[in-house]
Amino acid sequence: MAKTILVVDDSASLRQVVKMALTGAGYNVLEAGDGQAALALLDGRSINMVVCDVNMPVMNGIEFVKAAKQLPAYKFLPILMLTTESQEEKKEQGKAAGAKAWMVKPFAPTQLVNAVSKLCT
Amino acid sequence: MHTTTDNAAAEQAVPPLVRLCSGVLPVWARHLAASRAQSETAVSEMMQAFASISPHLQAAQRQSQEITAALSQGDGTITGLAQACESALAPLRGHAGLPAGGAAAIDTALALVHNAVQAIEQINTPFSHETYAVAAQVERMYIGFQYQDRISQMIALLESDIARLQESLGSSASDTPDLQAWLSRLEAQYAMAEQRQSHAGGPDTGAAADNETTFF
Numbered sequence: 001m002a003k004t005i006l007v008v009d010d011s012a013s014l015r016q017v018v019k020m021a022l023t024g025a026g027y028n029v030l031e032a033g034d035g036q037a038a039l040a041l042l043d044g045r046s047i048n049m050v051v052c053d054v055n056m057p058v059m060n061g062i063e064f065v066k067a068a069k070q071l072p073a074y075k076f077l078p079i080l081m082l083t084t085e086s087q088e089e090k091k092e093q094g095k096a097a098g099a100k101a102w103m104v105k106p107f108a109p110t111q112l113v114n115a116v117s118k119l120c121t
Numbered sequence: 122m123h124t125t126t127d128n129a130a131a132e133q134a135v136p137p138l139v140r141l142c143s144g145v146l147p148v149w150a151r152h153l154a155a156s157r158a159q160s161e162t163a164v165s166e167m168m169q170a171f172a173s174i175s176p177h178l179q180a181a182q183r184q185s186q187e188i189t190a191a192l193s194q195g196d197g198t199i200t201g202l203a204q205a206c207e208s209a210l211a212p213l214r215g216h217a218g219l220p221a222g223g224a225a226a227i228d229t230a231l232a233l234v235h236n237a238v239q240a241i242e243q244i245n246t247p248f249s250h251e252t253y254a255v256a257a258q259v260e261r262m263y264i265g266f267q268y269q270d271r272i273s274q275m276i277a278l279l280e281s282d283i284a285r286l287q288e289s290l291g292s293s294a295s296d297t298p299d300l301q302a303w304l305s306r307l308e309a310q311y312a313m314a315e316q317r318q319s320h321a322g323g324p325d326t327g328a329a330a331d332n333e334t335t336f337f
Contacts, residue, residue, distance in 0.1 A: 011161075011269075011270045011273065012161075012165060013161065013164045013165050013168050013266060013269055013270065014267060014270045016165070016168045016169075016172065017168065017263055017266050017267055020168075020171075020172055020175055020263070021263060024175065024176075024179050054312070055274070055312050083312070084270070084271055084274060084312045084313045085312045085313075086313070086314055091335055094337075095337040099337060100336065100337055101334055101335060101336045101337060102334070102335040102337070103334045103335075105267050105270065105271070106264045106265075106267035106268060106271075107264070107267070108260055108263065108264060109260055109263045110260065111334060114334075115334045115336075118336075119336075
């Protein structure tokens with residue numbers, strides 16, 4: 001059975017790029033436009049991993065990771081931050097929040113698929 | 122109640138540069154917003170078109186890999202079939218009970234099998250090369266599409282800073298932040314290395330080449 005990845009990004013075109021890369025590798029993809037919309041999808045459904053942007057309106061990526069880690073059912077859900085942010089300070093914030101990996105955009109699809117297959121449970 | 126004369130007098134009291142900026146900044150902001158919207162629409166259109174051809178490209182690549190696997194050495198492959206024919210028929214060439222012309226018929230049959238295998242291999246070689254070349258270009262397209270996201274973020278920040286300046290022009294002089302405070306607040310909102318480089322007046326080196334994935 002195909003694994004499901006939740007892709008969180010406020011840019012619809014970026015979500016589409018990620019979706020194409022992941023569906024091409026055999027994953028199912030769910031989409032959300034910000035952290036709050038993503039949290040609403042963590043409602044008991046089976047999600048194997050999250051690929052999440054950092055700078056988003058309503059609820060940013062770091063806040064989302066912290067909130068997701070508070071949910072018992074999703075406490076161990078691996079989260080990869082996919083962002084234009086490349087500062088070490090920001091990476092440390094992601095790590096402290098509970099993210100498992102950090103990838104800077106623009107990314108190569110094979111790079112993303114490799115990271116997802118490594119982290120996906 | 123204000124009169125037309127009062128309004129005109131109040132307008133005259135506003136420094137000319139402030140009046141100029143109050144008129145120009147909203148126009149700049151609208152142009153930036155329109156540029157951003159158009160680039161997002163254009164990339165979205167391209168993405169949708171690309172999304173429809175991408176599965177076909179992936180299917181062609183998979184087929185090429187399957188053909189290559191079928192041709193490769195080993196039992197059950199086309200090359201294996203040629204080898205099996207050779208192993209089964211070649212020893213019969215010198216068989217005493219072989220009818221006249223039997224050895225020549227075996228050689229002809231083996232030559233036909235070898236030629237067929239060679240022809241299939243020659244067909245697949247350029248096909249395989251082309252599908253790998255297309256895959257490499259598809260990878261570049263995926264990367265190229267993502268630059269719109271970076272541009273959009275940079276423009277959105279400028280739009281917001283223009284709006285902030287516009288708001289500031291309408292406030293009293295004592296409320297206006299100083300230059301350093303303004304720039305510091307702007308800088309704090311940068312996400313990309315090239316924004317920080319531009320802010321500092323450094324050379325434009327384009328998007329940062331940070332292609333490593335950091336695992337925690």
